[in-house]
Amino acid sequence: MIKTKLTELLGIEYPVIQGGMAWVADAKLAAAVSEAGGLGLIGAANAPGEVVENWIREAKSLTKKPFGVNIMLMSPYADDIARICVEQGVKVITTGAGNPGKYMDMWKAAGIKVIPVVPSAALAKRMERAGADAVIAEGTESGGHIGELTTMALIPQVADAVSIPVIAAGGIADARGVAAAIAPGIADARGVAAAIALGACGVQCGTIFVCADESPAHDNFKRMIVEAKDTDTVVTGRASGAPVRCLKNKLTRSLLKLEHEEELDREAYEARTVGSLRKAVVEGDEDNGTFMAGQIAGLVCQIAPAAVIIEKLMKDSEALLKNLLQERGVTIA
Numbered sequence: 001m002i003k004t005k006l007t008e009l010l011g012i013e014y015p016v017i018q019g020g021m022a023w024v025a026d027a028k029l030a031a032a033v034s035e036a037g038g039l040g041l042i043g044a045a046n047a048p049g050e051v052v053e054n055w056i057r058e059a060k061s062l063t064k065k066p067f068g069v070n071i072m073l074m075s076p077y078a079d080d081i082a083r084i085c086v087e088q089g090v091k092v093i094t095t096g097a098g099n100p101g102k103y104m105d106m107w108k109a110a111g112i113k114v115i116p117v118v119p120s121a122a123l124a125k126r127m128e129r130a131g132a133d134a135v136i137a138e139g140t141e142s143g144g145h146i147g148e149l150t151t152m153a154l155i156p157q158v159a160d161a162v163s164i165p166v167i168a169a170g171g172i173a174d175a176r177g178v179a180a181a182i183a184p185g186i187a188d189a190r191g192v193a194a195a196i197a198l199g200a201c202g203v204q205c206g207t208i209f210v211c212a213d214e215s216p217a218h219d220n221f222k223r224m225i226v227e228a229k230d231t232d233t234v235v236t237g238r239a240s241g242a243p244v245r246c247l248k249n250k251l252t253r254s255l256l257k258l259e260h261e262e263e264l265d266r267e268a269y270e271a272r273t274v275g276s277l278r279k280a281v282v283e284g285d286e287d288n289g290t291f292m293a294g295q296i297a298g299l300v301c302q303i304a305p306a307a308v309i310i311e312k313l314m315k316d317s318e319a320l321l322k323n324l325l326q327e328r329g330v331t332i333a
């Protein structure tokens, strides 16, 4: 059993967090992941407070184990959800798209563990100063809204910048990703042995959990991820200032075409993107949906229960960590 600072901090069995994915991370998925020993997150995204409250109640009815809520701080309902999490006794909050500073005292007083998602070492430091218990450093390989740095470059720099636990996200969907992120030791050789020890104490995965049996994502979405190869994602929205990684389709082609025009037609762009995640997750509209997925989609090749995904990830990681140097033919003279 792999125990790390993260399993200790959150009281969970395995150092795996299921990312808080808009429209995908509902109460059933979060509860299934928590039941399986990871940390499931409910993705609040832009949902109103009462909807999130119902999801929290539902998750509580499905598992007695800790689960969390991902709050998108730019949501117009962020204040409500911040308060509801306290009232409902939520154990963990992860945050994205902003600074959670104004809620920190309330959350800490309630004993909530606060884990912001960060795309840079500077932001990680700011979050540590604001009182965060850990940070999720998310690389640009991830599905969904992204920053610029790759997981490989980001994690060791964040790990050096802060003393709170660091969780790696982006591009992790099998034991090699887990081992790369959390394998201890060889710290000073990270430049050389980066793939062996990036310096995180846990991982957050998104894309692989879209394909969990319990995920509400449309069958078309799951199939598209399973069929994807390594080069099948693309980033749209760089020109509009909100880059999103998703699977290539008719919509991404038309968005990129708009982005490459001399002046961005924001109205036309908006018209195509509004509601497009819903079209992907709920309707499975292969042409007009935004199928958020990470570069690791090419490695995700089956739809399975969350418990099977987590168990395989952890069993393989244990074996790999035990045999890493030998298996890779690495010798240290």
Ligand SMILES: Cc1cc2nc3c(=O)[nH]c(=O)nc-3n(C[C@H](O)[C@H](O)[C@H](O)COP(=O)(O)O)c2cc1C
Pocket: 018, 019, 020, 021, 022, 024, 043, 045, 070, 072, 095, 096, 117, 138, 141, 142, 143, 144, 145, 169, 170, 171, 172, 204, 205, 206, 207, 208, 210, 291, 292, 293, 294, 295, 296
């Ligand atoms: C469909 C989808 C929706 C996502 N929505 C959110 C979100 O609402 N909030 C958030 O913090 N991260 C979101 N993410 C990012 C994930 O939480 C996670 O950090 C990321 O997927 C990890 O990278 P991976 O896809 O390579 O596993 C989303 C990812 C996907 C695939």
